[in-house]
Structure formats: C-alpha cells, structure tokens
Amino acid sequence: MEKQYRLIYDENLCIGCQACNVACRVENSVPDEVYRVQVHLHTQGEFPNLGMSFERLSCVMCENPPCVSVCPTNASFQSKDGLVHIDERACITCKYCILACPYHARFVNPIKNVVEKCNFCYETRVSKELLPACVSICPTDALSFGDMRQKQSLVHQKSHKEVLVFPKAHLGTKPKVAFIPNRKGMKS
Amino acid sequence: MAYFQARRDFLKLATKSATATVLIPGSLGALGEVALRGEDKFVRSICEMCSSRCPMEARVINGKTVLLQGNAFAKEMGTSLCAKGVAGSSQLYDSQRLVSPLIRVGKRGENRWREASFEEALNLVSTKLSALKERYGARSVLFSAKTGEHYDLLRSFASAFGSPNVFSHWSSCPIAIESAFTHTFGEKLHRDFENATYILNFGHNLFEGLDIPLTKAMAHFCANPSKKLVVLDPRFSIIAAKADEWHSIKPGSDLAFVLALLHVWIRDGKFDRTFVKQYTIGFDALVEAVKETTPQWQQTRTGIDASVVERIAAELYAASPRCIIDWGHKATTTQAEFQRSRAILIANILMGNVEKEGGIYLTKSAKRVNALAKESIVPELNDPYPRVQIHEPRIDGAGEDGAYRFVSKQHGVLTTIPEAILSQKPYEIKGWFLTRHNPLITVADPQKMKEAMEQLEFIVVNDIYLSDTAMMADVILPECTYLERDEGISTLTCKVPTYAMRNKIVAPLHENKSAIEIIRALAERMGCGSHFAWKNSSELRAFQAKGNAELLQTLLLRGVASFDVPPLCALEPSSVERFCERYPQSRSWVDAQGCFGHLLTHLKTPSGKIEIYCDAVEKVFKGYGVPRSVDMDVTQGLPYVLTSGKSAVHTNGHTQNVPYLSRLLSSNPIWMHPSTAKAHGLKMGDTFYLQNAIAKEKATVFITEGIRPDTLFAYMGFGHDAPSLVRTHGKGTNVSKFLSLASAPICGAMITNVGVNILKA
Numbered sequence: 001m002e003k004q005y006r007l008i009y010d011e012n013l014c015i016g017c018q019a020c021n022v023a024c025r026v027e028n029s030v031p032d033e034v035y036r037v038q039v040h041l042h043t044q045g046e047f048p049n050l051g052m053s054f055e056r057l058s059c060v061m062c063e064n065p066p067c068v069s070v071c072p073t074n075a076s077f078q079s080k081d082g083l084v085h086i087d088e089r090a091c092i093t094c095k096y097c098i099l100a101c102p103y104h105a106r107f108v109n110p111i112k113n114v115v116e117k118c119n120f121c122y123e124t125r126v127s128k129e130l131l132p133a134c135v136s137i138c139p140t141d142a143l144s145f146g147d148m149r150q151k152q153s154l155v156h157q158k159s160h161k162e163v164l165v166f167p168k169a170h171l172g173t174k175p176k177v178a179f180i181p182n183r184k185g186m187k188s
Numbered sequence: 189m190a191y192f193q194a195r196r197d198f199l200k201l202a203t204k205s206a207t208a209t210v211l212i213p214g215s216l217g218a219l220g221e222v223a224l225r226g227e228d229k230f231v232r233s234i235c236e237m238c239s240s241r242c243p244m245e246a247r248v249i250n251g252k253t254v255l256l257q258g259n260a261f262a263k264e265m266g267t268s269l270c271a272k273g274v275a276g277s278s279q280l281y282d283s284q285r286l287v288s289p290l291i292r293v294g295k296r297g298e299n300r301w302r303e304a305s306f307e308e309a310l311n312l313v314s315t316k317l318s319a320l321k322e323r324y325g326a327r328s329v330l331f332s333a334k335t336g337e338h339y340d341l342l343r344s345f346a347s348a349f350g351s352p353n354v355f356s357h358w359s360s361c362p363i364a365i366e367s368a369f370t371h372t373f374g375e376k377l378h379r380d381f382e383n384a385t386y387i388l389n390f391g392h393n394l395f396e397g398l399d400i401p402l403t404k405a406m407a408h409f410c411a412n413p414s415k416k417l418v419v420l421d422p423r424f425s426i427i428a429a430k431a432d433e434w435h436s437i438k439p440g441s442d443l444a445f446v447l448a449l450l451h452v453w454i455r456d457g458k459f460d461r462t463f464v465k466q467y468t469i470g471f472d473a474l475v476e477a478v479k480e481t482t483p484q485w486q487q488t489r490t491g492i493d494a495s496v497v498e499r500i501a502a503e504l505y506a507a508s509p510r511c512i513i514d515w516g517h518k519a520t521t522t523q524a525e526f527q528r529s530r531a532i533l534i535a536n537i538l539m540g541n542v543e544k545e546g547g548i549y550l551t552k553s554a555k556r557v558n559a560l561a562k563e564s565i566v567p568e569l570n571d572p573y574p575r576v577q578i579h580e581p582r583i584d585g586a587g588e589d590g591a592y593r594f595v596s597k598q599h600g601v602l603t604t605i606p607e608a609i610l611s612q613k614p615y616e617i618k619g620w621f622l623t624r625h626n627p628l629i630t631v632a633d634p635q636k637m638k639e640a641m642e643q644l645e646f647i648v649v650n651d652i653y654l655s656d657t658a659m660m661a662d663v664i665l666p667e668c669t670y671l672e673r674d675e676g677i678s679t680l681t682c683k684v685p686t687y688a689m690r691n692k693i694v695a696p697l698h699e700n701k702s703a704i705e706i707i708r709a710l711a712e713r714m715g716c717g718s719h720f721a722w723k724n725s726s727e728l729r730a731f732q733a734k735g736n737a738e739l740l741q742t743l744l745l746r747g748v749a750s751f752d753v754p755p756l757c758a759l760e761p762s763s764v765e766r767f768c769e770r771y772p773q774s775r776s777w778v779d780a781q782g783c784f785g786h787l788l789t790h791l792k793t794p795s796g797k798i799e800i801y802c803d804a805v806e807k808v809f810k811g812y813g814v815p816r817s818v819d820m821d822v823t824q825g826l827p828y829v830l831t832s833g834k835s836a837v838h839t840n841g842h843t844q845n846v847p848y849l850s851r852l853l854s855s856n857p858i859w860m861h862p863s864t865a866k867a868h869g870l871k872m873g874d875t876f877y878l879q880n881a882i883a884k885e886k887a888t889v890f891i892t893e894g895i896r897p898d899t900l901f902a903y904m905g906f907g908h909d910a911p912s913l914v915r916t917h918g919k920g921t922n923v924s925k926f927l928s929l930a931s932a933p934i935c936g937a938m939i940t941n942v943g944v945n946i947l948k949a
Contacts, residue, residue, distance in 0.1 A: 012411035015395040015403070015426050017836035022274040022848050026255060032851060043424065047861060047893045048436050052429035131267075137257055139268040139400050140407035183413060184432065 003081045004148040006155040010180040013142035014054040016041040020134035027121060027133035034107045036118040037134055059105035059118040060167055060175035067097035083122060088114045102168050212912045214290045214303050217283025232259045232747025234690040236670035237272035238839045240399035243748050244269055246693040261746040264401035271837045278848035279669055284914055285652050286666035287698035296642055297660050306699055309663050314713035316646045320619045326350030327580045329619035337675050338623050338703050344573035345707045348719035352578040358599040360631050360938045364519035367935035368529035371802045374792030378682045379512050381405040383546035386507035389419045390442045392516035395426035397834040423901045424894030436896050437490050439829040439941045440522040440822035444489035446531040447481035447817055452501040453538050460540025467788045470801020477814045508539040510546030520940040523819035525932040531815035534800055543759040554685040557753055561771035566685040566751045567739050572676055572732045583608040592936050601936035602631050603929040609640035619646040623703055628656040629841035632927035632938050650703055654912035668700035674725040677732050683755040689743035758784035809934055826943030830900045832923045841905040844916040856920035857890035859901035865891045868946050877947040883925040
C-alpha cells in the first residue's frame, strides 16, 4: 500500500544543537560547505525581553512540488508515495529547480555537479523501515516521522493532538513536513 | 541568536588561510589512503567525543563509513546522539590526528619531531621516568588525566611508580560541587528531572553542554506547559530561551540569590521542618547565617528585584518536594564557589526533596541495592586499577594539610602546579605524564604553565592530536580513538545499577595503541607489571567481572547491562513498597514511616546525617561551616566580566580541530551587548583587545542582545597555538589566558569569571 509520509518538527523540543545536520552529512556523504538540513537560531527582542526561534531548513516534500514541474529532463520526479526525488543521471544542473523551490532546500553538489536535497533518507533507511537519520539521531525527540495512514503512528497521533503549521502553506505546495510552533518566548 | 550563521562569515575568512595541505609528521594524513577493516554490523560501545560518555552504537558500511547513533539498549538514550558524537567518524579519519609516536628533536615546544616506533618510544619513556625516580625520587613526576577510565588507569600506574602527585581535571571543572556534596551528604546525588514540576537553574546549560539522558529529560521538561523552569544566567543561553523565566543575574552573584531564598523560607517558616529535624544537623547555624540576607539585600548584588525572590521562594515551596534547585556541572563561577554550591544543596534540603520523586536522590549502586535487598541481585565488580598507599606529601597538600586539606588527594589542585615547579617548593618537580589532558587550553594562566613546563626534564603526553600541551612534550604517544579500542567496564549507575563497556568498532588505523596497552607495556618495562592483575583488555574485563561470562556477553552484545531493579526513592513509601514486594528481605529495613530512612542517617559524613553545618570545615576555615555571603566579586575592579561556556558542537578543548565540528563552529567571537559595543566603537566582527592583569589578547566581537551590558561571553576551547591543529590554529581566543591561578577557598576550584577591559585594536 502507498504511504502517506509526514515529518513533524517540534520547535518546543528543538535546541538547535546541529546533531541532525551532522548525522545527515555522515549518512548521505554531503560535501563541505553545503547541507541538506540545518537549524537556524534567531534571537528576537531587546535585552532583557528576549525570545529565540528555531527554524529547520530542509526540503519539505511538497505534494505540489514546483521543482518537479520546472525540471526540463524529469530528473526531479515524484514517487508513488509522493516523495520528491532527483535522478542524478538525468540532472543537467540547469538549476531551474533551485530557483523554483520556495524553501531554498536545493543546492549543487560540488563534487558530483548535480542538484541534491533531502530525500528523507529514502534509499538507505526509510525503504528499509528505518527512520531518517535526522529523526533517529535527534537528542531531544524534536522530530517524528511516519505514515499518516497508520492510526498508531506517532505522527498521526501528534497531528491530532497538536496545532500544526505547514511552512508557506499559502503557496499551495502542501508540504509533508509540519511544524509545531514555539509555545514559549516571543513570537516571530 | 544567529550565532551559527554569523560565524559563517568568520569561517569564510578563516578557511582560506588553512586549506594548504600540510603533512604533519606522525599523522594519519602522512600515511596516504587507509582502508578500514570492519564488519557490516552494529557494535555497541561508549562515546568519547566529550566526557559525558553516552552509550552509543556504530555501524561500519563498506569498510569505510562509520555511522554512529545512540544505543537504544540504554532506555534513556534511545537512538539519540549529539553532533559531536555523530562526528566521531570525522575524528577517526582526520588526516591531522597522530598515528605514530613522536620524539622531540628541537627545543622544547619548538614543534620539531622525528617519528619513532612504539617500541623505541616506550623504551625511552620507561628509561627516562626510571632515571627521574632514581635521581629525584618518584614524587618528582606529576601524573594528570581527564577523569574517567584514563584517569583510573594512570592513577593506579602513578601509585605503582610511587608518586603521590596525581591530578584529574576536576579542579578545573566540577570540584566545588563534588566537594560541597562530600561535606553535606558524604556522596554525590542526582537530579530527577523527569518527575520534577519546578526547576530553578543557575546556568546549567544542558542544551549546549550536552549529556543525552539529562538533555533529553530537560527538553521534555521545558516543552511541557504544566512544568516551570526558571533560569538565572548573565547570558541568554539556549536553556534560558527555553525557560518560562530568565533573569540576567550579575555574574558571580548566584550565592546572594540562594541566601535570600533561604532567608525567605526560614523567615516564613516555609520549609520541610520534619525532614530537617529528622535527617540533618546544624540548622540553627544556618538560621543565624542568613538573618541579614534579605531579598532587598540580594537585589543590589544580583540585579534581580526583591519581589522576584519572594515569588520564586513561594513557588518553589508550593511545588516542593517535586522541585529541584539545580547545581549545574562546571562549578567555577567565583571564589565563593564552595559556599555557592553548598547553599544550593541546602536549598534542596529545606525543600525536603531528598529521595523524593521529582527531587534529588542517592546513587543506587550495585552495592547499595544488594545491601537493601539482602541478596545479590546485581553483580559487583573488582577494581582492576589497584592503588598503593604513598607515604609522601603532595605538592599541593591536597587531602593532607594547609589550604587544600579538604580537597580530595585523588584529584588535586591543577592551578598549584606552575608555582610548585618554578619555586621547587615543597620539593623538586622534574617530570610530567599527561594522558588526554590539555592544561594549556583548559587550565588558568597557560602562560605561566608553559613557563613551568619549560623547566621540566621530561614530559610525556598521550593524545590523539598534536595539541598545545603535546607540543611541549619530549615523547608523544598517540592513542587510538575510542572507536578503535576496547576498555573495561564502567559504571553508569544513577536511578538503577547500570554498567557499560567500550567495545572496539574498527581495528586501529595504524600502529596506535590504547592507553591500557601503553600503560601496561610501560609497567612491564619498569618492573611493576605485577601491579596489575591483567595483561590486556580481555583479561582486565574478565578480572573486573569476576569471571561473570554472562555479564561480559551482555556488555559485548548490548554495550550496556541493567538488571531490572525497580527505581527506588527511599522516602516515598509507595516506591519502597514496590521494592519490598520484589525483594522481601528488604522489608526489615523499612521504618515506621514506611521508608528506608536509614539511608539518610548512615551517610559518610562525620555525623552520619546530612550536614547543613560542617564542624570540620568551620574549625579550620572560620565562617565557612555554613553558607554565608563571601568572596562574590568577579570584576577585580575592572568594568566587564568575561564569562565562558560550552557550545553544543564542541568540548572545552579537544574537538575544535575535528573536521565536521570545525565547520560548524570554527571560532569564538566574544559576545557583547550592542550598547557596550557602541561605547567602544565596535561593529560586528571587529577586532579588539581584551585585557586584564594577566593577559592582553586579540579577539573579535559578536554583537547580540543576548547578554548583560556589563558581561562578555566566549565559547571555551578556542585560541589554539599548536600549528599542527591546522583547522583551528590561531582561531579565536583562549579565555584561560585571562584566568588567575588563585583558586577558590576550601575546594580548590579554578575561577572562570574574570574582570577585563575592552581596548581598541
């Protein structure tokens, strides 16, 4: 049966420690100076009335992916499970997809000279029923991943319990990555 | 905070100068391509990227990639691991780490070396150490290591050699809180973050100084809207950002805040009288000592409004006993550190949270659990590292006499070393054996330390990098990384007895040896091989486990072993009842209140009870028997206080050159409030000088709202002078250079808050 994957990022639990960033680099041999996932921290306000926001930057796996529709060679494609992948052999590095992605999730791999991004560790982990490396490694359980069709899954349960925010939802991209926004501190 | 992004610009500037390929003698890079010999399977072991020693598991893929994650057999870990832990493979493959022994050929510290075989290097070390012993006596050689198995091993070797001068890293880190525990409880307690409802935190930043089980528990605590965290820290740290309340307390004034809390509780009679009466001594002395320390009094010292103290005191009392006043980890804030740490412990005691759920608890060691159960439910271990009693005085008098008589002689006071070497008092020091210890980065006044090291006849360093301290050595013995070595069984026990074991994941990449192999080989050469009951790590493990094959098998396969002992709070009748149901013979310990109260009346303190007042301390150091307002100044009359701490991606000195981690944070620009920066005409990224009586050093500025205008902050562990650490050499500021060798009274702790001036470059 086809899957309906979802990844939930809980900003309340994230501490910005970059363990996901390094785990992804090791798992996917991501070269220096580029990254598939990173967490940015922003301090807002004036001393001593301060807040901090945590922002996870990576591919959000759109159901309506602009990167796929602009690809001239079908190198960017969507699988039956709705995941967006890149066929390295077909990529001509035209960078249309990099421009089209509203989430700035794509980059050119300087070693392979093809476009690359997060693929939920599909080949190495998710297809083998393992969690993506970032989810597995997170020191504070800030990430959860699973199939929304499974009522018992953590993502299904969290989706019903928490108020989820889908990044740049107004663009109609329908991301599979959702955020649980900070309950404490200043709101951005 | 934008720190990681802001530093990307620093990185760009910095990396350009460091990209030239430099072949470091004896390094992995000098060998060319090296293939890993490993199997495509999981091996469970213990991390060593920092000193938290989290249980982890590793998988070698295609004989090359090493994927690391938490060891889920340790329930509180799950598969979690931090950025440093995951970057273990980056350290393993770092072309700049050492894999061959080096022998100095130039002048000391000149960084000129020749490669040598282990045979030659070990022979040289044993000959030189034996010669020093012959000529000046065994006491003329110092031994130092970071705490952990390395330290246990080296301490044992030092005793066989005959030197009393063994040092751990404690006096540069947790010694004050350890000492406060010894004098209050006779042992160290732990915090039950999982079940607490209210936590008052004095800068214990578990979100940047990570220890996975504690960090995870604290993250869930913070994210839970029904719980409350209050953080006092001069800096808007990550844990401050996650708190319900953050108060930017003046550096060094935590003690004043705690004394005011104690004052309010005693003034209003809002504390656990029954607990205090039943399990403690010396409460009256405390009443006297905090008579004047009102919330108003603390206001001028801490900068926190008196009404805040009143409110927090009331909230803590309402939440008690499920509340924790958190003592932190690195206890080095002021000269008053012993008093501060003791005041915090006593605040917990007044809230009656000891051995209560959501409070603080005694270690449930194998020995303690077996004694309670009156049966052997958990195997107890042999000590594989015996110690001979040495009848020589230590150079610092630790544990013996004088200013440091209350400091553990097992740990010593590192800041006394330079003066002892330079003055040759109380006697001549001629040699130093350091294993995985880098005092030129992590201990105060490295300038003076270096000067002293130059006077020594022989220095041997075991490290995996050619660190600042290794550069001063005569012989460098390169250890294999933790992924390449087997070690003995270590104890992880907190709530329940737990053991863990470091298991080799890949064969050593080159000739590297483990510290166990190095020390054992030296002992053999120096004629004290029989000191150890084992010849190699397998024998060591078997000896330690008393031949318990089942235990060893579990530790080999799972990396951790626990024994299904129910968690126990000795003063919670329901918890005690659960324990008794499982182990019926333990019922004979149960007291009239349904508790194991005897645990708190048979402590290793002079009175056997919890000591709010320490008579032994008061007799020698008048006024220190109970917490009082003393020694809180950290400015030394200068306008700013330089503070320091950890980032989530580095340790205090070891990881700055690890490729993946260096990329995440490659320097430590100094945090400065915008108004301070403006007053000195500084813009983001400008260079300037920090200056005090000890040092004048160049630094760059990171301007942020997240710090008090009178305070500066730097991440520790930068400013390496060693050129062989190519990625990190010359980057950032070594904050230790500003720190004084004068340590805190009673406990001997180094002080890391220090007054500085800002000067334009």
